[in-house]
Amino acid sequence: MSTRPPGFGDAAPTGVPRCWLVTADGCLSATVRALWSGEGGAASGRPMDWRVFDNGRAVLEQFFLDPPDLLLVSATLPDMSGVSLIQLVKGENVYRQVATLLCLDAPGVAGVEWSSIDADDFMVLPTQAAPPTEGDVACAPLPPPLATELRARVDLALTRAGRALDASPLTKLPGNTSIIKYIQGLIDRRVDFALAYADLDNFKAFNDKYGFSRGDEVLMLTARLIATTAREVRGQPAFVGHVGGDDYVFVTPVDEAEDACRRVVGAFDAIVPGFYDAEDRERGAIVAHDRQGQVRSFPLMAVSIAVVCNRPGAGLSLAHYGEASYRASQVKKLAKDRTGSCYVFDRRQT
Incomplete structure (x- = not known):
């Protein structure tokens, strides 16, 4: 099922990018929350409306009805791989304009056939990378250089998608x-x-x-x-x-x-x-x-x-x-x- 973390993208103004985080990793969820909700003074850059899903099937149930502007996806999910989810979404040409980023650890990079998947970018994160605790899980803080890079990659992916998009402003279909x-x-x-x-x-x-x-x-x-x-x-x-x-x-x-x-x-x-x-x-x-x-x-x-x-x-x-x-x-x-x-x-x- 999907959840919206407290104070995390509630009542977003019109025009704010809609981003979905797809992860079962509480540390990654806490990281993204801290970076964009302002916890601990971490938020910077343009605002984004984030929603969190903990499995791929929940995303697919809602994606084709009301697609977001960006998907930030963990490489490993409970019901499918992050790569499989991205391929299912991008396989529909109607939705190829949605920006997608894959989050994985360093060893996982070598195992991905980058030429055959439709991810727009990827981000290498430590196995545990987040601000202080998320539930019962102790999460190490994300080093400032990585926090800056994650914010920048998400922002760049959205900018790149908008620049390349020739879709109809009304229907969002390819032009x-x-x-x-x-x-x-x-x-x-x-x-x-x-x-x-x-x-x-x-x-x-x-x-x-x-x-x-x-x-x-x-x-x-x-x-x-x-x-x-x-x-x-x-x-x-x-x-x-x-x-x-x-x-x-x-x-x-x-x-x-x-x-x-x-x-x-x-x-x-x-x-x-x-x-x-x-x-x-x-x-x-x-x-x-x-x-x-x-x-x-x-x-x-x-x-x-x-x-x-x-x-x-x-x-x-x-x-x-x-x-x-x-x-x-x-x-x-x-x-x-x-x-x-x-x-x-x-x-x-x-």
């Missing part, structure tokens, strides 16, 4: 740079995949009438339901990106693409009517002025999905990301000509 890099990587490795572009119809009319706040709620909902669907697809780690505005992309295995699109469409159509007022919902449309100032009726929002496949083994390869994007834009025109939510495959590839 254009990450999307292009990921898709081009699949093409270069000659991997079979389906690339789906999702676009919301009549979103502008909704946003104009109901305001940006409710519009943002729709964008967040769309991001969550696409990400949830992608994570449940078999065959490869999830990738979902937010191109911008009401445009999204997601990647699935070719043979899972149609089922994934069907589920996204079904979930969207089931939930979105609830965002409208009763009168508009019963009418099935918004009555508003269009861009030319004419009064017209706008149907309830729908999602249009265009799907392009890469299948090198079948002789149907995409040359580069630009081709994938162009093909998808052409197919999306067909999808948006239809009424209601739908998905359309690029049949030129079949």
Whole structure:
């Protein structure tokens, strides 16, 4: 189970980095508490909102619902290794922007295959390193140089993650740079995949009438339901990106693409009517002025999905990301000509 140490990140102000410490080591927990809560005058640097978990399973139960900005993980946990936890988290492309640090002792460094794990940094700590006692465990104080280094590494990991992150500020999904890099990587490795572009119809009319706040709620909902669907697809780690505005992309295995699109469409159509007022919902449309100032009726929002496949083994390869994007834009025109939510495959590839 997780615990929040007394006076340790309670009621953190908006914008303060959210950090999770994952350890069963009371000494490490006491160390981090002292460094960031101000016990003994030890706190310095920018404030951080810390939460402590004593096992990996508890982290996984909550991580995918509300991910933190950083994970500080002990190499050894009661139910799994710290490396395994980091790999499970980072294996989901949707959450690769979360900074991760691995804490281990000096002998443990040589036993880690650093080229094959997704930790962003590591920190070597003595076996027992913390301020005076934690429960019944006598903990040696952390030497000042190591305390300074730990604070600096955590701060640097957060700064580095923010600098590299091109994610949408609203949905936190990877943005254009990450999307292009990921898709081009699949093409270069000659991997079979389906690339789906999702676009919301009549979103502008909704946003104009109901305001940006409710519009943002729709964008967040769309991001969550696409990400949830992608994570449940078999065959490869999830990738979902937010191109911008009401445009999204997601990647699935070719043979899972149609089922994934069907589920996204079904979930969207089931939930979105609830965002409208009763009168508009019963009418099935918004009555508003269009861009030319004419009064017209706008149907309830729908999602249009265009799907392009890469299948090198079948002789149907995409040359580069630009081709994938162009093909998808052409197919999306067909999808948006239809009424209601739908998905359309690029049949030129079949």
